[in-house]
Amino acid sequence: MALQIYNTMSRSKELFAPQEPGKVKMYVCGPTVYGYMHIGNARPIIVFDMVRNYLEHIGNEVQYITNFTDVDDKLIRKAEEMNTTVAEVAEIFIAAYREDIAGLGVKPATMNPRVTQSMDLIIEFIKELEEKGYAYENGGDVYYRTAKFADYGKLSRQNLEELHFGIRVEVDSRKEKPEDFVLWKAAKPGEVHWHSPWGEGRPGWHIECSAMAREFLGDTIDIHGGGQDLQFPHHECECAQTEALTGKPLSNYWMHNGFINIGDEKMSKSLGNGHLVKDIRERFKAGTIRYFMLSTHYRNPLNFTEESMLSAEKSAERIALAESNVKHRLELDSAGAEGEASGQITGHLSAIINNFHAKMQDDFNTPDAITAVFDWVSLANNTLANTDALSADFAALLKVFAEMNAVLRLTPERDEEAAGEEVERLIAERAEARKNKNWSRSDEIRDELNAMGILLEDTPQGMRWRRK
Numbered sequence: 001m002a003l004q005i006y007n008t009m010s011r012s013k014e015l016f017a018p019q020e021p022g023k024v025k026m027y028v029c030g031p032t033v034y035g036y037m038h039i040g041n042a043r044p045i046i047v048f049d050m051v052r053n054y055l056e057h058i059g060n061e062v063q064y065i066t067n068f069t070d071v072d073d074k075l076i077r078k079a080e081e082m083n084t085t086v087a088e089v090a091e092i093f094i095a096a097y098r099e100d101i102a103g104l105g106v107k108p109a110t111m112n113p114r115v116t117q118s119m120d121l122i123i124e125f126i127k128e129l130e131e132k133g134y135a136y137e138n139g140g141d142v143y144y145r146t147a148k149f150a151d152y153g154k155l156s157r158q159n160l161e162e163l164h165f166g167i168r169v170e171v172d173s174r175k176e177k178p179e180d181f182v183l184w185k186a187a188k189p190g191e192v193h194w195h196s197p198w199g200e201g202r203p204g205w206h207i208e209c210s211a212m213a214r215e216f217l218g219d220t221i222d223i224h225g226g227g228q229d230l231q232f233p234h235h236e237c238e239c240a241q242t243e244a245l246t247g248k249p250l251s252n253y254w255m256h257n258g259f260i261n262i263g264d265e266k267m268s269k270s271l272g273n274g275h276l277v278k279d280i281r282e283r284f285k286a287g288t289i290r291y292f293m294l295s296t297h298y299r300n301p302l303n304f305t306e307e308s309m310l311s312a313e314k315s316a317e318r319i320a321l322a323e324s325n326v327k328h329r330l331e332l333d334s335a336g337a338e339g340e341a342s343g344q345i346t347g348h349l350s351a352i353i354n355n356f357h358a359k360m361q362d363d364f365n366t367p368d369a370i371t372a373v374f375d376w377v378s379l380a381n382n383t384l385a386n387t388d389a390l391s392a393d394f395a396a397l398l399k400v401f402a403e404m405n406a407v408l409r410l411t412p413e414r415d416e417e418a419a420g421e422e423v424e425r426l427i428a429e430r431a432e433a434r435k436n437k438n439w440s441r442s443d444e445i446r447d448e449l450n451a452m453g454i455l456l457e458d459t460p461q462g463m464r465w466r467r468k
């Protein structure tokens with residue numbers, strides 16, 4: 001078996017091979033943190049979480065970077081509206097983002113670089129482009145010179161003639177060509193700004209991803225991901241910036257997820273028109289939301305409606321119920337799950353897991369991989385109904401489910417509970433270490449918890465923990 005990924009650049013499925021075997025460098029464009037996440041934002045987050053889980057599951061170490069755009073026009077407007085600073089707006093919505101992704105069973109990124117903390121990198125990148133003739137300054141703004149980059153348009157396969165026509169309406173006299181895009185914007189009076197060789201200002205949107213990807217992952221990354229809406233202009237501009245500078249491809253594989261259509265009145269009535277993830281999470285479990293997202297292929301459009309969510313809920317519940325029944329049956333058995341599973345079960349299970357992998361390796365065909373999960377549900381239910389079934393059968397069933405679910409995470413609530421228990425255990429161990437004046441172990445555990453995203457707080461009622 002070999003993993004095939006549809007590469008937007010070539011418009012075809014290609015055999016996936018990371019630059020360094022066993023190590024995958026992945027960059028997924030992150031949120032502009034000026035508001036709560038809506039269901040459309042959640043799709044790439046869940047899709048690329050699944051991709052990362054699968055890559056890890058088949059033995060790769062994945063460096064997964066998602067940026068936070070923490071300064072732009074929208075943040076500036078929001079700060080005015082809320083009568084606060086841009087930094088405060090960013091803090092509020094970064095915290096909300098983290099809460100939402102944890103609530104969706106999504107693993108935190110390896111790193112979330114922020115624009116405001118990457119200003120030196122960004123300025124350096126623009127300076128280098130300018131030195132090479134790919135950027136020009138005009139009145140404190142700096143633009144990218146698209147005419148100098150012959151490959152401009154290659155990712156989105158834009159026809160530059162059509163593009164000219166589209167942009168002509170908003171011709172900006174400061175640009176040499178209408179498709180030139182801004183790398184650095186001069187600050188308006190009173191606006192948040194940073195010092196640069198071109199005066200006070202702030203970066204344009206596209207440059208941050210090029211600068212961060214290069215700094216933290218190197219000149220060429222393995223997988224660049226994002227929503228289809230980012231293909232043009234955002235990813236096209238990223239390509240132009242990075243490739244002009246390094247002469248190497250920005251990414252070997254480009255993955256884009258399809259749109260979500262929201263057109264259902266019933267859902268709008270129940271959630272309001274924002275379709276915010278934090279509200280959806282109150283109505284539906286994380287497993288249901290993930291099932292909904294993953295039961296359609298990531299490149300296909302998805303309809304977010306009352307009916308589709310209720311149907312996802314029914315299916316997700318069937319899976320969760322079979323899993324918990326198998327677990328329960330195993331726990332009941334005091335003899336434990338020693339011994340071999342029956343040949344019939346083992347045969348069925350290996351067919352199921354092979355099918356699961358075959359589908360996942362075909363450009364992450366999760367709807368078909370979920371069919372394999374349902375084959376597992378049938379097998380589990382039949383085995384539960386069979387009074388002659390062995391405990392080892394249930395242990396074997398659970399093992400295969402865990403393998404599939406490590407990728408799809410269709411019952412993330414249960415992982416949360418398990419994570420909670422692990423945190424409690426570590427806190428108890430730390431208290432014990434402190435009692436024994438074993439400070440190094442105590443510090444070690446604090447670091448370990450910190451790495452898990454857990455903060456410890458000493459309160460008058462004793463040690464409390466919370467998620468960062």
Ligand SMILES: [Zn+2]
Nearest residue numbers: 029209234238
């Ligand atoms: Zn980006």
